[in-house]
Amino acid sequence: MSQSYSIALIQMACSQAPEANVAKAIARIYHAAEQGATVVCLPELFQTQYFCQHEDVELFDLAEPVSGPCIESLRQVAKETGVVLIVPFFEHRAPGLYHNSVVVLDQAGERIGLYRKMHIPDDPGYYEKFYFAPGDRGFHVVETSVGKLGILICWDQWFPEAARLMTLAGADILFYPTAIGWHPTEKAEVGHAQQDAWRTVQRGHAIANGVFVAAVNRVGYEQTSQTDAGIEFWGHSFVCDPFGIMLAEASADKEEVLLVEVNRDRIEEVRRHWPFLRDRRIDAYDGILQRYADHSHPNVSPAEEKEPQ
Numbered sequence: 001m002s003q004s005y006s007i008a009l010i011q012m013a014c015s016q017a018p019e020a021n022v023a024k025a026i027a028r029i030y031h032a033a034e035q036g037a038t039v040v041c042l043p044e045l046f047q048t049q050y051f052c053q054h055e056d057v058e059l060f061d062l063a064e065p066v067s068g069p070c071i072e073s074l075r076q077v078a079k080e081t082g083v084v085l086i087v088p089f090f091e092h093r094a095p096g097l098y099h100n101s102v103v104v105l106d107q108a109g110e111r112i113g114l115y116r117k118m119h120i121p122d123d124p125g126y127y128e129k130f131y132f133a134p135g136d137r138g139f140h141v142v143e144t145s146v147g148k149l150g151i152l153i154c155w156d157q158w159f160p161e162a163a164r165l166m167t168l169a170g171a172d173i174l175f176y177p178t179a180i181g182w183h184p185t186e187k188a189e190v191g192h193a194q195q196d197a198w199r200t201v202q203r204g205h206a207i208a209n210g211v212f213v214a215a216v217n218r219v220g221y222e223q224t225s226q227t228d229a230g231i232e233f234w235g236h237s238f239v240c241d242p243f244g245i246m247l248a249e250a251s252a253d254k255e256e257v258l259l260v261e262v263n264r265d266r267i268e269e270v271r272r273h274w275p276f277l278r279d280r281r282i283d284a285y286d287g288i289l290q291r292y293a294d295h296s297h298p299n300v301s302p303a304e305e306k307e308p309q
Helices: 017-035 057-062 069-080 154-160 160-168 187-209 267-273
Strands: 005-012 038-040 084-092 095-107 111-116 148-151 174-175 212-216 220-221 231-234 236-240 245-250 256-263
Touching: 005 017, 005 212, 017 038, 017 069, 017 256, 038 148, 069 084, 069 095, 084 148, 084 187, 095 148, 095 220, 111 148, 148 160, 154 174, 160 174, 160 187, 174 187, 187 212, 187 236, 212 256, 236 256, 245 256, 256 267
Parallel strands: 005 038, 038 084, 148 174, 174 212
Antiparallel strands: 005 256, 084 095, 095 111, 212 236, 220 231, 236 245
8 A cells, every 4th residue: 555645536517417417527537547546536416416405305316226327337437447436426225215425436346435424404505404314324434445535525524523533433534525605695795704614624624633634516506496596616626634734726616627646644744743633631522422511500410400399
């Protein structure tokens, strides 16, 4: 296993035709492989436009099982190109049960990892709780021939617990396939701050954990029905190192293949100087398992919280 390897992020626009989106993705995977990439990551739900802008039971027909035609076609691509593929998809797990998932394919085209999105948003234009059950496979690293990959999906990127657990499982790099953008009515007022927060929190995960972070987004404006306001996806796919230094960043509106070399020696170098994992107080973190502290009676134990006789 080499200490250095190249990753490619496929930043793309998605049309209403799943077959065309898959064909576009495949063409860019071949291009990335020709440029020397050994790991290629596609954006969240790349087969379709971002359909969660509204609730419609007919859209469950877009889902497919792990052994469905999209994954099967990409297994062949992985085998032909000799790259590790990170493939997000809308998973039909069982009748009435769906997930926002990622399959990892090795260089022989075999399925070696399956991650189901753990944190499911429910916001205007992002009605994912209607479509997706929360993931039930936890935070497990995928061991590949080139490195140990931590795979998370979009909304997961705001949660430091997910990044930390992937790091403790041994991840060298965290991949975040993403579909995020601006609501047209909000962009002028808070658009810059939203995008900066998105970039900053993920760089924070890299710094706090001493790992590489790779976030891959889509681009373009998508309005999936006349009742939707639509979303302008802001691109800016990027890779940063364990010190939070930006190694490469894509544009806001162009389709790009972002190729970056990562070196595991950098993890050791950064962690020697910033030994956050060494200095963790794991003996004092029990409270992290609570939803929120109850401050209504800070000096009263639960046994004493009884109505007066």
